[in-house]
Amino acid sequence: RKEVEQDPGPFNVPEGATVAFNCTYSNSASQSFFWYRQDCRKEPKLLMSVYSSGNEDGRFTAQLNRASQYISLLIRDSKLSDSATYLCVGYFGNEKLTFGTGTRLTIIP
């Protein structure tokens, strides 16, 4: 089983809608999680860190559920510019980031 698993999608969502993705992890000795965004043929860019208490950054809300071992990302009022692949990333205390395969999101006008 992969350490970090995501539904690859694609998710095709109309502009203005709310969309949510989950990511599950298998290593309970996790320390931190992040959501990265990767545009086509570009490098990943940090979107936000994920905290157990939940954190919000504008239209984006991230949540970590340690008991069920999943991370979520909610995007409200989606924009065309939100179209990208969203990568769930875990840091398990071994200096390395572990990437999920990514969830592809397309916002439709």
Add this chain to the structure above:
Amino acid sequence: GAVVSQHPSWVICKSGTSVKIECRSLDFQATTMFWYRQFPKQSLMLMATSNEGSKATYEQGVEKDKFLINHASLTLSTLTVTSAHPEDSSFYICSARGGEGETQYFGPGTRLLVL
């Protein structure tokens, strides 16, 4: 955020040649740099971790003699793909970490196509 550059951004080469990719941290000293590879529609896979002045630590299945990593200074790491073959064609991305904490800053990546 911190800036990491990679050079070149694109490489097309013949099978059997060696290709060197540079990764530079432009506004901070990178104690640790990471090299990833990403095939189409797949996730980033860590190839190796390098610390300045010491040998790189390679992930399982990555041939250290084929992918030579040098981290000679706090701002520069290089990855050399030796005797490249078509199956080495991929998107190579480096990242750099400045100090404590998990934040890694990614370079823009290098697309390698081996004919």
